Structures are given as C-alpha cells and as structure tokens.
Amino acid sequence: MIRKVKGTRDVLPPDSRLWVEVENTAHGVFDGFGYDEIRMPVMEPTELYVRSVGEDTDIVAKEMYTFADRKGRSLTLRPEGTAGVARSFIENGLGQRPQPLRLSYFGPMFRYEKMQRGRYRQFSQIGIELLGAATPAADVEVLLVLHSFLAELGFDDLVIVLNNLGDPEDRPIFIERLKGELGPSRAELCSDCQRRWDANPLRILDCKVPRCRELVADTTPVADVANEEARAHVEAVEKGLEELGVRVRRAPRLVRGLDYYLRTVFEVVSPALGEDTVICGGGRYDRLIADLGGAQVPGIGFAIGEDRLVEVLPDAFRSEVLGRPIVAVLPVGPEAATAGLSLSRRLALAGLKAPAEVTGRSLKAGLKWAGKIGARAVVILGASEIADGTAIVRDLEKGEQKVVPLDDVADYAHDLLATPIEA
Ligand code: ATP
Ligand code: MG
Numbered sequence: 001m002i003r004k005v006k007g008t009r010d011v012l013p014p015d016s017r018l019w020v021e022v023e024n025t026a027h028g029v030f031d032g033f034g035y036d037e038i039r040m041p042v043m044e045p046t047e048l049y050v051r052s053v054g055e056d057t058d059i060v061a062k063e064m065y066t067f068a069d070r071k072g073r074s075l076t077l078r079p080e081g082t083a084g085v086a087r088s089f090i091e092n093g094l095g096q097r098p099q100p101l102r103l104s105y106f107g108p109m110f111r112y113e114k115m116q117r118g119r120y121r122q123f124s125q126i127g128i129e130l131l132g133a134a135t136p137a138a139d140v141e142v143l144l145v146l147h148s149f150l151a152e153l154g155f156d157d158l159v160i161v162l163n164n165l166g167d168p169e170d171r172p173i174f175i176e177r178l179k180g181e182l183g184p185s186r187a188e189l190c191s192d193c194q195r196r197w198d199a200n201p202l203r204i205l206d207c208k209v210p211r212c213r214e215l216v217a218d219t220t221p222v223a224d225v226a227n228e229e230a231r232a233h234v235e236a237v238e239k240g241l242e243e244l245g246v247r248v249r250r251a252p253r254l255v256r257g258l259d260y261y262l263r264t265v266f267e268v269v270s271p272a273l274g275e276d277t278v279i280c281g282g283g284r285y286d287r288l289i290a291d292l293g294g295a296q297v298p299g300i301g302f303a304i305g306e307d308r309l310v311e312v313l314p315d316a317f318r319s320e321v322l323g324r325p326i327v328a329v330l331p332v333g334p335e336a337a338t339a340g341l342s343l344s345r346r347l348a349l350a351g352l353k354a355p356a357e358v359t360g361r362s363l364k365a366g367l368k369w370a371g372k373i374g375a376r377a378v379v380i381l382g383a384s385e386i387a388d389g390t391a392i393v394r395d396l397e398k399g400e401q402k403v404v405p406l407d408d409v410a411d412y413a414h415d416l417l418a419t420p421i422e423a
Contacts, residue, residue, distance in 0.1 A: 007113070007121025009307070014322050018310050019124075021321045022153065023106060026126050029149045033141070035102040035128050040084040042108060046074040052083040052288055054259025056199040063111040065121075077110035080258070081303055082285065083292075085129050090294035099132030118277050118308045126309075127282075129301035134286060136236035139264045140244070142300050143237070146268070146280065147246045149304075154314035158279065160247070162266040163254035164234035165202075166226030168287060174225040175201045181219045188215060205253045208276060221252035230263050237264055260285040264300065272312045279312070280304040325377075325417040328370035329356040332363050332382040339386050343379060343409065350410035352417065354379075371396060377416050379409055397421045 065077040190209040265283035282302025289297040331340030340356045347354035370378045380392040394401035404412045
C-alpha cells in the first residue's frame with residue numbers, strides 16, 4: 001500500500017464539508033468588504049522567499065521545500081502567501097489599478113516541520129491583503145474583517161493579541177537595548193536563542209522555552225522603543241478597534257516569524273488550543289514591495305491556519321454543517337433509473353442534498369442504504385408512480401409516507417427536511 005507523504009493529510013467527507021463551509025463563509029465576508037480572490041502559483045523562485053520572509057527566519061532556514069527543476073532552477077513550494085501576492089502585484093502592475101487593492105487568497109502552504117497536532121507539512125491558509133493604504137484605518141479594517149469572519153463562524157472565545165514592532169529604523173536601537181538587558185544572563189538562554197542572538201535577536205522574544213521566557217519578561221517592550229509616529233499609528237489602530245467593539249489585547253513580547261513586518265503585528269489565539277497554537281497571524285509590511293523591486297506600496301494582511309481553525313470550530317457551526325439533512329432518491333427497477341436521476345437533478349437544483357440510488361438495489365435494500373447514509377427522507381419512484389407522474393415521499397424518522405405529484409416533490413421534501421425531529 002502506498003501511503004501519504006508524512007505531514008500531509010486527507011480531509012475526508014463529512015469533515016470536508018466543514019472546510020467548504022468555512023471557505024464559503026470567508027468568501028462571503030471578504031467579498032462584502034471588497035476583497036477579491038487572487039489565485040497564485042504554489043511554487044515560486046526560491047529567491048522570492050529568501051528576499052521577503054528573510055534568510056535568518058525559521059521558514060527560510062529550516063522549513064522550505066526547495067528543489068531544482070529539470071533545468072536546474074531553484075524553486076520552492078510556497079510556505080506562505082504574502083510574498084507571492086507582493087511578487088504578483090509588481091509583476092502584473094497592480095499598482096496601476098485604483099488603490100487600495102483588496103485581495104484574498106486560499107490554499108495550501110508547505111513547510112518542512114516536525115509533525116504534531118495542528119502542525120503539518122502541507123496546511124491550508126485563508127488570508128487577505130490590503131495594499132496601498134498606510135493609515136491606521138487600513139489596519140483597523142483588516143482586523144475588522146478578521147473579527148467579522150470569526151464572529152460569522154460563531155466564535156466568541158478567540159482572542160486577538162497585538163503589538164507594535166516599530167519601524168525598521170527603530171530595530172537596531174531595540175536590539176542593542178535588548179542585548180544590553182539580556183547580556184548578563186546570555187549563557188542561560190537556550191541553544192536556539194544562542195543562535196538567534198546574532199542571526200535574528202528579535203525572535204528571542206518569541207522563544208517558548210520557559211527559562212528564556214522568564215528572562216525576556218523583564219526586558220523593555222519593543223513598542224517602547226518605537227518612534228513617535230509608529231506609536232501614534234498603533235495607538236490609533238487600538239482606538240479605532242475599540243470604537244468598533246473589536247476587543248484586542250496588547251502583547252508586548254509578540255513578534256512574528258517573518259522579517260517583513262513592521263508597526264502593527266497581531267495573532268489570534270484560542271483558549272482551546274492554548275497560547276502556543278496560533279490560529280492566525282498578520283501584520284503590516286510597508287517595505288516589502290519596494291524591497292522586492294516594486295514601488296513604495298504599503299500593505300497589511302493576515303493568514304489564518306485553516307487546519308487549526310477547523311479543529312476548534314464552535315459546536316453550533318459544526319452541527320449545523322454536518323447535520324444538514326439528506327433526501328435519498330430511490331428508483332425501483334431498471335426502468336425507473338433515469339426518472340430517478342431526473343428527480344435527483346430537480347431536487348439538487350432546488351437546493352436539496354438529494355443523492356440517487358444508482359446500483360440497482362431493491363426497495364428493501366434501498367431503504368436500508370438510505371438509512372445508512374443518514375437520509376431523513378426517501379423519495380421512492382416505482383413503475384406505477386412514474387406512470388402517474390407522482391412519487392412516494394417517506395419520512396424515515398416518523399415512518400410516514402405520502403404520494404406527492406412530481407412537480408411538488410421539491411417543495412414537499414424541503415418542508416419535510418425543515419421540520420425538526422421530535423424527541
Ligand atoms: P507557528 O508559530 O505555530 O509556527 P507561524 O508563526 O509559523 O506559526 P504564520 O507564518 O504566521 O505561522 O502562518 C499563519 C498561520 O498559519 C498560523 O497562525 C497557523 O495557524 C498556520 N500555520 C503555520 N504553520 C503551520 C503548520 N505547519 N501546520 C498548520 N498550520 C500552520
Ligand atoms: Mg512556524
């Protein structure tokens with residue numbers, strides 16, 4: 001037996017319905033705010049990620065699926081979406097369109113990681129990017145879209161945490177200060193942090209090792225070193241969110257694993273998964289497009305980990321999606337097969353989930369099949385019903401049935417499925 005690649009997953013029915021409905025909900029909310037989907041390649045030149053995500057990040061240093069194609073070009077399976085959006089923005093001259101540009105994306109990302117719950121080598125992200133707006137209102141909008149989407153799924157326990165990374169000019173000052181404060185206890189930091197000390201000291205703030213956390217807890221928050229303008233920016237973002245009733249919490253040590261972020265950065269954490277399993281990450285990246293050779297175009301966006309999101313979906317959403325009723329169409333006898341499909345088409349186009357029996361089961365075996373697939377009702381079509389232009393609609397819960405004219409079956413079945421099952 002051939003098995004799937006380690007770290008990849010098969011999303012099987014009925015769980016796949018949750019994914020589809022999460023994506024449909026995202027499309028609905030994002031479209032409403034004016035975001036249109038961009039579909040990008042899943043592989044890009046390796047250089048794109050080296051130059052955007054950053055050479056000294058975990059993603060680029062350890063996690064990329066990089067390979068040479070048959071002509072020896074170095075390609076990488078995308079580990080994230082923002083770099084590809086930036087590349088596409090420049091390449092397609094999207095700066096010529098009315099600004100700001102609002103884009104969403106959906107799809108698989110690839111990172112060579114140690115597999116564990118909520119951490120896969122192929123995982124899916126749902127993200128948006130708002131390009132060409134540098135105002136606090138732009139940040140507020142992106143967080144508002146995020147909040148609206150999560151609320152639409154029925155979440156009420158997720159927490160948005162936010163920090164101010166300042167501008168790139170503030171970074172060396174902050175790092176010097178951080179190293180000054182951590183210097184005396186440098187030897188106590190974990191081996192990863194020893195490496196980060198020179199390569200990417202900001203990431204020391206983000207270390208999960210308890211002793212590192214303790215040491216970092218007393219250092220000056222990065223926001224305190226940010227310039228006046230950056231501070232005013234993030235404070236305005238917080239004020240705007242408060243006015244809109246979007247609750248966010250300051251997380252003074254929050255940094256992100258990608259080098260391109262500045263000023264506003266944020267994450268969404270779930271009490272169900274714990275603070276270390278982040279559902280969503282995002283932030284502002286005003287230099288990214290220029291760094292990749294484009295114009296000075298500011299941007300802000302987020303990426304939600306769909307695998308993790310699906311894992312913690314509220315029960316109400318889950319049961320609504322998984323409990324959507326089925327009506328099975330059961331033609332009896334080979335002469336009824338086509339009529340069965342015709343009725344299945346009619347019901348399907350009327351918005352019902354109405355699979356037909358196509359394997360030639362008898363009435364008895366067909367009813368058993370309908371029960372097994374969880375049908376609430378069965379529409380039976382035999383020779384005499386076809387001759388009469390009717391069908392028998394049987395309520396499997398109540399054990400009652402009724403002869404209904406074919407033209408009325410859709411409405412009748414619709415009402416029947418909508419009636420709650422009595423306890
Ligand atoms: P983590 O700290 O968990 O490694 P990250 O900071 O590397 O996350 P981002 O690059 O910000 O993650 O990606 C955005 C979101 O994508 C994450 O919040 C998470 O929900 C999801 N994600 C990232 N890596 C994985 C993975 N290997 N498997 C599943 N989901 C992931
Ligand atoms: Mg990671």
